[in-house]
Structures are given as structure tokens and as C-alpha cells.
Amino acid sequence: MTDMAVKPAPAPARSAPAPRPRRRPGGWAIVRAALRVLATLAILFFVLFPILWMALTAFKPARDAFSTAVVFAPTLDNFAAILGGASDLTGALVNSVLIAVATTIVSIPLALLAAYAFSRYRFPGHRGMLLAIVATQFIPGVAIALPFLTLFRSLGLIDTHLALVVVNLSLVVPYITWLLKGFVDGLPIEIEEAARLDGCGQVSLLWRVITPLAAPGIFVAAVFSFLLSWNEFLFPTFLARTDASTLPVALMTLVLPEGVAWGQMAAAGLLVMAPMLIMALLVRKHFAEGMTMGAVK
Amino acid sequence: MRRTPRLVAALGAALALLASGCAAGPSEQDLLDSVATGPTDELGLLTGKPYDGTHIRLLSCCKTTAQFAALQEKTDREFTAKTGITVEWANIPYESYLQKIVAETAVGGGTYDLVVWPDAYGASAKIGLQPLDEVMRRADRSIDEFSPPFQQAARAGDPDTVYGIPFRGFSYNHFYRKSEYERLGMTPATTWDEFTAQLRRLDGAGGRAAFAGQYGRGGGQNLYTWMSMLWSNGADVLGRDGEPAFTTPQGVAATEQYLALLRDGHSPQASTNWTETDSTQSFEQNRTNSVFTWAWQMDDFTDPAKVQPEVAGDIGVAPLPGWPGKPTVTYGFTWLMGILNTSDHQGAAWEYLKWVTNAETERDVALDKSDPDTATSVVVHTANMLDPEVNAVNHGLPKLQESALRTARTVPMTIDWPQIQDVLEVAINEMAHGADVRTKLDEAAAQIRTLTRR
Amino acid sequence: MVATTVPPPRPRSRMRKHAVPYLHLAPALLAVVLTTVYPLVSALITSFRHWRLNETREAGEFVGLEQYQRVFTDDTFFNSALVTLQFTVISVVLSVGLGLGIALILNNRTRLSALTKALLILPFAVAPALKGFSWRFMLNPDTGVYDQMLDTVLPFADDINWLGDPFWALMVIALTEVWGWAPLIALMLLGGLNSISPEVREAATIDGANAWQRFWRVTFPLLRPLLLIVIFLKAVFSVKIFDQVVTTTGGGPGRATESLNFFAYSQGFTFLDIGYASAVSWVIVLVLGVLATMYLIAMAKQEAK
Known part of the structure; x- marks a missing residue:
């Protein structure tokens, strides 16, 4: 790939320092600073606007849902409709929470053990398996969902929480194994050696020493696991109908025969989005690292 | 490395274990074994509550649809009170509904007892459905209670077997702004040439476009008008041999005429991508003078709470135009209800199916106008369509439907229909985007031939 | 990789030495094998069998390579391959380009930049299915807020029916992706930019290089390995695009937005042709497999350094 030695990173001539850093007050500097601020505001707009607009629409009364008005009498009607009202989505909300929590609880210990190994x-x-685990992420979801459709039919598991937790493992376990491996790599090995000298067995070493030390990493992994399951769309589309249907899929219930109920869609969207936004902010620092999955290490 | 084989062996064993569980799926029941016999009441329900306490689940969509809402409400009040059977209507998203019902019938899950499906999916769904002929005969019910297209849909392509009973259905009609027609001194056209001539006069009349077409891709909705035109002109989607039959001169002419409504500017440019909802909304929002759609839309079009106030009191309805000297054949849409093979409560399910498709139940619902959320004009029993009382409170629409349905048809009943529909609706959409009619039809015919020859 | 290997507590035979790590790995491997290897193998077998769920409940006869032949003569398959390719190119170029731009703009220590950086993560956390719905809402040609803004700025945009036009519909789906990914890529790249020592940059400045030259001669070469990873990641996720196709366009207009994954989904789930859908998924697996191999080789090379 890239051989850095070939790329001529400019070799600075250190011997002749410039008299002083160039300073050109006024003029250019101000224009450039202003441009930078403007550009930053544009970025903020790009990033936040769709989220804010959805939040705004969620509180609009039905007749204003299609207007671009920013001033209106806010109402909770849309939330009332999706939480126990005409387009009740509470079932899907509960399913989403249950499935995401169960997936997380099952996958964290598996991944932590594997990451430790x-x-x-x-x-x-060692190498082969590590790479194979990354490679699973390239499998298209349909290739996984289809065989499970027929398998779960035979087992009578269609439209159950268990079915979705099982297929979600295919997404979550490989991913957080890599994530946690990164964290465990960073733990000082001396503590483990000391613990072993103290006669600490493997099980209590993992439970008493590694788990607390890796707690921040486990938290990040848990958030990721929750987020991946929560946002998953393809698997529940295939394998759930009503009893185990999750929120992202249940959004489709708001596409009514008489058109999309955008106000309710926005309210439901806020419900889907808000927990993830909060979680994303919590693990912000590790998010980007997680995505490159040790590839930069 | 030496450990690896043992690991593989362990995994293999685990897989084998999983595979051995495969035999234990939901088992199939036989309806006749689970239907109890005994004295019945005036609605044909078994007396003495033999299924008291049974809970059955109905796979359905769109629970806010007035007729569905009315039936659900009446179920609790009347059916459960009489039989002790509780019924749950599952509300599946409309957008993914078709896939879910086919999945439930073909893949099976065992969660539901009854299923509701639109005609087009009958041939695919019947693999998971119980034949109803024998139980219908015993209960003194007959498929002859319904119009020809409803009967065709109920048989799902099997000449001798009924798989579902129609419980919602409608004719395809021409709705228009009455005052505009009166002002221009026109009565609804009976031929397509006349219709096109009228559209020219309706362009821009009252500040509205002449016609709200639907040429977009989505659930095969852009085929409704097209098929009706095809059939009326003597062409067909599939011939008797199952081969595409829409590339005949009549087929091409009908298609050209269908697209001319858009290409000549009578239907708004945006309708290139409209589906059913978009076109009816345009009509409801006072933006178009006429639209083709299902008869039930009358309930919405005349409801001041749902449409622009000037629209509600100004609706005319007529049969679709046709070709001179040829019978007008339109599409009659049917929703059917049937009993799933995998249901554990088939006896109770049959009780409910009898009740919900009973002409009396239907008549009560159609007469009840006390609540706008449950008021509906939809009736499918020929007797109810001709009932003066029912007509009196429903704009005379049922009678109009009955006459249109006499010559109407349903979609081809083949398990390839979902694919064929996909090919055709894409072709129509692409023609609307400018593709040549002849070429596209030939292309679609070739694609259909390939996929039906598997 | 990591050079820290704990010596096992007691010396054991070679045979038993590796028992401990394998025991640790077993649960996770079992989960991965059951949820990925099993379905892949099962789909491979099914891909050689005739099996339409609306015809027979159980898998039918073996038909050899027939269904693979059908894949390679199916115009709609090639259409979806082409759509996926176009989509991948558009979304990779836009996401990475915009991401790089954002990173460069925010690569400073002002308070506004710090705030923006903190918020960059948000769009990615929004469920893709919801992204599709929300952009569909905002680009509604009659009532959408983005549509109205665009119409004000660009008069010609007034005539564009965003989801009705084959080109723009694909662009809109790409935009939903770009909205989530560009800020995330910016975050990844900002990590890389931070690691460029200020001395190097300063030296270049002193050298008299202008901003443009500094970027191409200093920043870009140093970011290159990271950019390659980012491009690759985005490409893989783009090839798998599915959720927004369903919630934004349903594949239309015509077949202009039918992606490979959507195509496979239609064959299997809408048309219930499990045999054919399995063959289609395996073709996709192979395509992605080639990408994956390239990635793994690249990673191995980088590691070797």
C-alpha cells in the first residue's frame, strides 16, 4: 500500500530560521477567520438541521406538519398518538429495548473473553481467526437473513425476540470483539502478572481484575452493541411481524393508506433518535476509533 | 493447530443439534377436524359457546380504515359477547403488508389464525390456507353470494376450491367535480375519445388540472387503470396459454391511450411518480377535476373533515369509459379472509370468518353512520349492493358498483404474479418517464416469458 | 501486533498450552459461526436447489448452476449492480470529500470548532431507516423544507421532483448516507490531523509553501493511509445499502434505485424465490469477498511495517 519513505515529506531546512513568524494583522487574516466561522456554521447547519427539523415537526399540530412554519402552537398530540393512541408504537418501543438490551448482555461476555484471548x-x-472475524462484517445482511427465515420457521421462532437477538449477534459480536481487543491491549500487563503471583486463578483474574480495568471499554462496547441492535432494520424486516417488531421497522406503520402521517413519523423518529444521540455523545471519543477497528493500530 | 479439529467437531455437533430441531415447526391442522357441529343461531354461529375463552389472531393491516375499525368495534360488542371468542386484529404496516402476508402464509409462523389478503396475492398465499368449500357447504354459505371478480379472487386460480371469503372489495370508478361538468355542460364520457376531448376542456378549469393519474411505482397501483383499459380494448395481461398478451395492436393502442393522459398534459407532470394516495389526495385537495379510483373513496371524498370544503359537496361518480362496441371490463378489487394451515384454533377462526363475512354483519356496518371514523359504504354481497336501504345512505354507490362488477375481472391468479406485477409496474413507470411504449411492452413481455418459463 | 504475551502460569505440554485461549474464544466463535458461517453454508446449498416458498414448503430438487446462470443473464440483476456501483462512487466521493473538507475547516482550537466537533457524531447515530424517511419528508416537492430552501437559492431546482427523477432519487439516497458519514469521516480524519506534528507544518510554512501546497505536500501524504481505510469502509457500507432504499424510494422510479441488497431482498422476500435469492446473495458475498480480501491484504501490509 503506502510506503511512506517514498513519499517525499518535505524536508525542512532547519538551518535558516525565518526572523519571526509572518504576521499580517487585518485584511486577509480577518477575512479568513470570518470565512472559517461561516464555514463552521454551515457545517453545524448541515449536521444539525435534519435533526432539529424533525424535533420541530414532532411538536407541530397535524395541520402544520406540512408547513415550513417555525412558529406554531406546540402540541403533544403526535406523541399521544404513537404512545398508546391511534398509531400505538409502545409495543415496538418495548421490543426495541428488550432486544437491544438482551443482545448487549449476551454479546459483551462473549466478546470480552475472545478479546482477552x-x-x-x-x-x-490467532491471526486467521482475528481476520475472519473482521471478514464477517462484509457479509450482506440478506445472505444471513434468508437462511434464518427458513430455519426459524422450522423452529417456530419467527416473530420472536429470541430470533432477533440471535441474528443481531452476527453484527455485534465481531464488532465489539475488535473494539474490546483494542481496550485490553491498552491495559498494563503488570497488574495481571501481580495477580497471578498472588495465586489468582483464570476465572477470578478475568472477573476481579480484567473486567473492572476494562470497564470503560466495556461501557463503550455496550453502547455500540445497543446502538447496532437498536438501529437494525433488515433483520426485523425479514424475521419479525408484529410481536417482535422493532421501532425502525414500526415507523412504516405510519405510512398509512391515506398517506404518510409525518407529524407522528417525526415524533416516532425522535423516539428512535434521542437515545442514540445521547449515547453517541457519551462515547464520542471512541466512536471514530471503533469504526476503524484497530486498522490504524 | 492440533486443537482445531476438535473445535470443528464441537461446532459440527452443535450444528447437527440445531438441524435436528428442524422437524419441530408449527404443525399443520385440518380445518374439518376442528370444526364443531351443532345447532346454530340466525347468524350461523354455533350456540352454547363451544369455543368460549379462545383467543384468535387476525393478520391484517390498516386498522384505521373505516370498515376495519367498524368491524373491530362490532366484534368486541357482538361477536365476543355471543361466542366468548376474543379476536385480535394485528396491524401490519401497509407498506410492507403484502410481503408479510405472503411470508405468513408461505413461510408460516403459527402466530396467526386468520389472514386478510388482497386478490393479487391469493395464488401465492393459498399454499398456507385451508380450503373452505366443505365447511361453507355445511354452514349453508356459497361463493355465489358475490360478484364474478370476487369469486375469481376467492378461488385463487384453483377452479374447484375456495380459499377465502371476500370481505372488502370495490369497483374502479370515475370520480369528478360535478359543478365543473355542469358548468361545461358535460356528462361523464362513455368512450375514451370522448373522455380525452372532455379532459381538454377540463384542463385548468376552476384552476385545477384535468385529471389525477397514477404512473408511479408502488404496489402495482399504476396497473389499475392500465389493466382496465387493456381488457376493455380486448387485450389481456396474460392470454389463456399464460403468455403475455398485451403486445397485440389492441394492447399497444390501450397503453398509448393510457399514457396520452399524461403525455398530453391532462394529468400533472408530477403524476409520473404518483401512486394511488397521491392522485386521490390531489383530487381531495381541490387540485384536479377528475380521478379514477376505488369506489370506497367516496366515503373520504364526501367527508368535509378529510377534504377541502368545496370538494366535499361536489362529487360525481360514473363508470370508467370504454371503447365503442366493446364491453367495458374494469378491475374489481377484492380483499379476502381465510384460515391459516398453521392455526391451532381453526374451529374458532371459522366461527369468526362466518360472522365477519356474513351479509347481515356487513349490512349493519354499512347502515351505521353514527361515527365518521367507522362509517363505510363498502359492501361485497351482491344482495347488499342491491339493497335500497343500503344504497339510500351510501350515495347509491353500491348499486353502481354492482353493475360495474358484473363485467369486471380480477388480476391473473398465478404464483408468478408478484414478479409479473413488478415487471409491469416498472415498465409503466418508465414509459411515463418517456420510454417508448412499443419497445417497453415488448421488453416487459420478454422478461415475463423468461420468468414464467422457470 | 501486540507484543505483550503473558507466559502461562505453569509450563505445560504444547498440546495443552493453547487450551486456555481456545476456551476463551469458544463462546464467541460459536456465536459467530452459528450466526454467519451457518447461514452462508446453508444459503450456498440452497443456491443450487429450486425452492419457491409459494410453491413448496420444503427445498426442491438440485438444479446445479442453473440459478447462477440466471443471475448472469438477468438484466434486473445487472441493473442493480450498476445502481450499486454508481451509488457507491457517488457516496464515497461525496462523503470522503466533504468529510475531508469538514476536518480541515475544524482543525483548529476555537471554541466554535470544539463544539462542532463534539456534535459531528450525531447524524451517524440516527437509524438509517429513519434517515431515509426524514430526507424523503424534507425533499417533498410540494411541502419539503429543503426543497423550498433549494428552490429559493436555485430557481431551476423548482422543477426537480427529487424522488421522482432517476438521477436525483439516487442522489437523495446518497445524501442520506453522506449526512451520516461525512461528519464521522471528518472525526476520523481529525484524529489523523492531530497526529501530524505542528513542527512539520510549521517548517513547511517557513519554507514558504502556501496553504494549498502545504496540504498536498504535508497533510495529504500523512493522511493517505487513513484516507484509504476510510474510503474502503465507506465503500463496503455503500455496497450493502438497503434501509434507505426501502424507506425513501422502494427502488423506484423505474428501477433507478434498486441496489444489490434490495434486489436480493425482493427475490427472496417479495417473490419468495429462496433458491434464486440465495444464488444472488452468494454472488454479492463473492463481490464483497474480493473487496474484503483487498482490505485484509492492505491491512497485513500496513501491519508488516
Whole structure:
């Protein structure tokens, strides 16, 4: 790929320092600073506007849903409609929470154990398995969902929470195994060695030493796991009908025969979005790292 | 490396375990075994509450549709009180509904007892449905209670078997702004040439476009008008041999005429991508002078709470135009209800199916105008369509429907229909975007031939 | 990779030495194998069998490569491959380009930039299905707020029916992706920019290089490895595009937005042709497999350094 040595990073001539940093007060500097501020505001607008607009629409009365008015008498009608009202989505909300929580609870211990093994041991197949785990992320969802459709039919598991938790593992476990491996790599090994010298067995080492040390990492992994399950659309589309239908899919119930109920859609959207936005802000620092999955390491 | 084989063996064992569980799916029941016999009441329901306490689930969509809402409300009040059976209507998103019902019938899940489906999916759905002929005969019910297209849909392509009972259906009609027609001294056209001539006069009349067409892709909705025109001109979607039959001169002419409504500017440019809802909304919002749609829309068009006030009191309805000397054949849309193979409560399900498709139940609902949310003009029993009382409170629409349905048809009943519909609706949409009619029809015919020859 | 290997507590035989890591791995591997390898193998077998769910409940006869032949003679498959390719190129170029732009603009220490950086993560956390719905709402040609803004700024945009036009419909789906990804890519790149030592940049400044030259001669070469990873990641996610196709256009107008994943989904779920859908998914798996291999090789090279 890239051989950095070939790319001529400019070799600075250190020997002749300029008398002083160039300073050109006024003129250009001000224009450039202003442009930078404007550009930053444009970025803020680009990033936030769709979110704010949806939040705004969620509080609009039905007759204003289609207007671009910013001033209106706010109402909670849309929320009333989706929470127990005519287009009740509380069932889907509960399903979303249950499935995301269950997926997280199941996948964290699995991934932590695997991450620990990858991080602390060398064994035959180490590299191969590590790469194979990344490779699973390239499998298109349909290829996974289709066989499960027929398998779950045979097992009578169509439209159950269990079915969705099982398929969600295919998304979550590989991903957070990598994430946690990164965290465990960063833990000082001396503590473990000391614990072993103290006669700490493998199980209590993992439980008493590694788990608390990796707690921040586990938290990040848990958030990711929750987010991936929460936002998942393809699997519930295939494998759920009503009893296990999750929020992103249930948004479709608001596409009524007489048109899309945009006000309610916005309210439901806020419901789908808000927890994820908060979580994303909580793990903001690790988000980008997680995406590049150790590739930069 | 030496550990690996043992690991593989363990995984293999786990897989084998999983595979062995495959035999334990929801089992299929036989309706005749689970239907109880005994004395019945005036609605044909078994007396003595043999299924008291049973809970059954109906896979359905669109629970806010007035007729569905009315039936659900009446179910609790009347059916459950009489039989002790509780009924839950599942509300599946309309957009993904078609896929879900086919999945429920074909894939099966065992969660539902009854299912509601639109005609086009009958052939695919019947693999998961119980034949109803014998139980209908025993209950003294007959599919002859319904119009020809409803009967065709109920048989789902099987000449001797009924898989579902129609419980919602309608003719395809021409709705227009009465005052505008009166002002221009016109009566609804009976031929397409006349219709086109009228559209020219309606262009811009009252500040509205002449016609709200629907040429967009979505649920096969852009085929409704097209098929009606095709059939009326003597062409067909599929011939008797199952081969595409829409590339005949009559087929091409009908298609050209259909697209001319858009290409000549009578239907707004945006209708290139409109589906049913978009075109009816345009009519409701006072932006177009006429529209083709299902008869039930009358309930909405005349409801001042749902449309612009000037629209509500100004609606005319007529049969679709046709070709001179040829019978006008339109599409009659049917929703059917049937019993799933995988249901564990087929006896109770049949009780409900009898009640919900009973002419008396239907008549009560159509006469009840006390609540706008449950008021509906939809009736499917021929007897109710001709009932003067029912007509009196429903704009005379049922009678108009009955006459249109006498010559109407349903879509081809083949398991390939979902694919064929997809090919055709894309072709129509692409023609609306400017593709050549002849070429596109030939292309679509070739695609359909390939996929039906599998 | 990581050079910290704990010596096992007691010396054991070679055979038993590796038992511990394998035991640790077993649960996760089992989960991964069951949820990815099993379906892949199952789909591979099904892809050689005739099986339409609306015809027979169980899988039918083996038909050899017939269904693969059908994939490669199916115009609608090639259409979806082309759509996916176009979509991938558009969304990668826009996401990475815009992401890089955002990163460069925000690469300073003002308070406004810090705030913006903190918020950059938000769009990515929004469910893709919801992104589709919200953009569909905002670009409604009659009532959408974005549509009205655009019509004011660009008069010609007034005539554009965003989701009704084959080109723009694909662009809109790409935009929903760009909205989520460009800020995220910016965040990743900002991480990279931070690691460029100020001395190097300063030196270039002193060298008399202008901003443009500094970017191409200093910043860009240093960001290059990271950019490659980002482009690759975005490409993989773009090839898998599905959610927004369903919630924004449903594949239309015509077949202008039918992606590969959507095509496979229609064959399997709408048309219930499980055999054909399995063959289609395997073709997609192979296409992505080539991409994945390229990625793994690249990673291995980088690691080797």
C-alpha cells in the first residue's frame, strides 16, 4: 500500500530560521477567520438541521406538519398518538429495548473473553481467526437473513425476540470483539502478572481484575452493541411481524393508506433518535476509533 | 493447530443439534377436524359457546380504515359477547403488508389464525390456507353470494376450491367535480375519445388540472387503470396459454391511450411518480377535476373533515369509459379472509370468518353512520349492493358498483404474479418517464416469458 | 501486533498450552459461526436447489448452476449492480470529500470548532431507516423544507421532483448516507490531523509553501493511509445499502434505485424465490469477498511495517 519513505515529506531546512513568524494583522487574516466561522456554521447547519427539523415537526399540530412554519402552537398530540393512541408504537418501543438490551448482555461476555484471548495469547490460528472475524462484517445482511427465515420457521421462532437477538449477534459480536481487543491491549500487563503471583486463578483474574480495568471499554462496547441492535432494520424486516417488531421497522406503520402521517413519523423518529444521540455523545471519543477497528493500530 | 479439529467437531455437533430441531415447526391442522357441529343461531354461529375463552389472531393491516375499525368495534360488542371468542386484529404496516402476508402464509409462523389478503396475492398465499368449500357447504354459505371478480379472487386460480371469503372489495370508478361538468355542460364520457376531448376542456378549469393519474411505482397501483383499459380494448395481461398478451395492436393502442393522459398534459407532470394516495389526495385537495379510483373513496371524498370544503359537496361518480362496441371490463378489487394451515384454533377462526363475512354483519356496518371514523359504504354481497336501504345512505354507490362488477375481472391468479406485477409496474413507470411504449411492452413481455418459463 | 504475551502460569505440554485461549474464544466463535458461517453454508446449498416458498414448503430438487446462470443473464440483476456501483462512487466521493473538507475547516482550537466537533457524531447515530424517511419528508416537492430552501437559492431546482427523477432519487439516497458519514469521516480524519506534528507544518510554512501546497505536500501524504481505510469502509457500507432504499424510494422510479441488497431482498422476500435469492446473495458475498480480501491484504501490509 503506502510506503511512506517514498513519499517525499518535505524536508525542512532547519538551518535558516525565518526572523519571526509572518504576521499580517487585518485584511486577509480577518477575512479568513470570518470565512472559517461561516464555514463552521454551515457545517453545524448541515449536521444539525435534519435533526432539529424533525424535533420541530414532532411538536407541530397535524395541520402544520406540512408547513415550513417555525412558529406554531406546540402540541403533544403526535406523541399521544404513537404512545398508546391511534398509531400505538409502545409495543415496538418495548421490543426495541428488550432486544437491544438482551443482545448487549449476551454479546459483551462473549466478546470480552475472545478479546482477552486475542490480546494476551499467541496460538495457532490467532491471526486467521482475528481476520475472519473482521471478514464477517462484509457479509450482506440478506445472505444471513434468508437462511434464518427458513430455519426459524422450522423452529417456530419467527416473530420472536429470541430470533432477533440471535441474528443481531452476527453484527455485534465481531464488532465489539475488535473494539474490546483494542481496550485490553491498552491495559498494563503488570497488574495481571501481580495477580497471578498472588495465586489468582483464570476465572477470578478475568472477573476481579480484567473486567473492572476494562470497564470503560466495556461501557463503550455496550453502547455500540445497543446502538447496532437498536438501529437494525433488515433483520426485523425479514424475521419479525408484529410481536417482535422493532421501532425502525414500526415507523412504516405510519405510512398509512391515506398517506404518510409525518407529524407522528417525526415524533416516532425522535423516539428512535434521542437515545442514540445521547449515547453517541457519551462515547464520542471512541466512536471514530471503533469504526476503524484497530486498522490504524 | 492440533486443537482445531476438535473445535470443528464441537461446532459440527452443535450444528447437527440445531438441524435436528428442524422437524419441530408449527404443525399443520385440518380445518374439518376442528370444526364443531351443532345447532346454530340466525347468524350461523354455533350456540352454547363451544369455543368460549379462545383467543384468535387476525393478520391484517390498516386498522384505521373505516370498515376495519367498524368491524373491530362490532366484534368486541357482538361477536365476543355471543361466542366468548376474543379476536385480535394485528396491524401490519401497509407498506410492507403484502410481503408479510405472503411470508405468513408461505413461510408460516403459527402466530396467526386468520389472514386478510388482497386478490393479487391469493395464488401465492393459498399454499398456507385451508380450503373452505366443505365447511361453507355445511354452514349453508356459497361463493355465489358475490360478484364474478370476487369469486375469481376467492378461488385463487384453483377452479374447484375456495380459499377465502371476500370481505372488502370495490369497483374502479370515475370520480369528478360535478359543478365543473355542469358548468361545461358535460356528462361523464362513455368512450375514451370522448373522455380525452372532455379532459381538454377540463384542463385548468376552476384552476385545477384535468385529471389525477397514477404512473408511479408502488404496489402495482399504476396497473389499475392500465389493466382496465387493456381488457376493455380486448387485450389481456396474460392470454389463456399464460403468455403475455398485451403486445397485440389492441394492447399497444390501450397503453398509448393510457399514457396520452399524461403525455398530453391532462394529468400533472408530477403524476409520473404518483401512486394511488397521491392522485386521490390531489383530487381531495381541490387540485384536479377528475380521478379514477376505488369506489370506497367516496366515503373520504364526501367527508368535509378529510377534504377541502368545496370538494366535499361536489362529487360525481360514473363508470370508467370504454371503447365503442366493446364491453367495458374494469378491475374489481377484492380483499379476502381465510384460515391459516398453521392455526391451532381453526374451529374458532371459522366461527369468526362466518360472522365477519356474513351479509347481515356487513349490512349493519354499512347502515351505521353514527361515527365518521367507522362509517363505510363498502359492501361485497351482491344482495347488499342491491339493497335500497343500503344504497339510500351510501350515495347509491353500491348499486353502481354492482353493475360495474358484473363485467369486471380480477388480476391473473398465478404464483408468478408478484414478479409479473413488478415487471409491469416498472415498465409503466418508465414509459411515463418517456420510454417508448412499443419497445417497453415488448421488453416487459420478454422478461415475463423468461420468468414464467422457470 | 501486540507484543505483550503473558507466559502461562505453569509450563505445560504444547498440546495443552493453547487450551486456555481456545476456551476463551469458544463462546464467541460459536456465536459467530452459528450466526454467519451457518447461514452462508446453508444459503450456498440452497443456491443450487429450486425452492419457491409459494410453491413448496420444503427445498426442491438440485438444479446445479442453473440459478447462477440466471443471475448472469438477468438484466434486473445487472441493473442493480450498476445502481450499486454508481451509488457507491457517488457516496464515497461525496462523503470522503466533504468529510475531508469538514476536518480541515475544524482543525483548529476555537471554541466554535470544539463544539462542532463534539456534535459531528450525531447524524451517524440516527437509524438509517429513519434517515431515509426524514430526507424523503424534507425533499417533498410540494411541502419539503429543503426543497423550498433549494428552490429559493436555485430557481431551476423548482422543477426537480427529487424522488421522482432517476438521477436525483439516487442522489437523495446518497445524501442520506453522506449526512451520516461525512461528519464521522471528518472525526476520523481529525484524529489523523492531530497526529501530524505542528513542527512539520510549521517548517513547511517557513519554507514558504502556501496553504494549498502545504496540504498536498504535508497533510495529504500523512493522511493517505487513513484516507484509504476510510474510503474502503465507506465503500463496503455503500455496497450493502438497503434501509434507505426501502424507506425513501422502494427502488423506484423505474428501477433507478434498486441496489444489490434490495434486489436480493425482493427475490427472496417479495417473490419468495429462496433458491434464486440465495444464488444472488452468494454472488454479492463473492463481490464483497474480493473487496474484503483487498482490505485484509492492505491491512497485513500496513501491519508488516
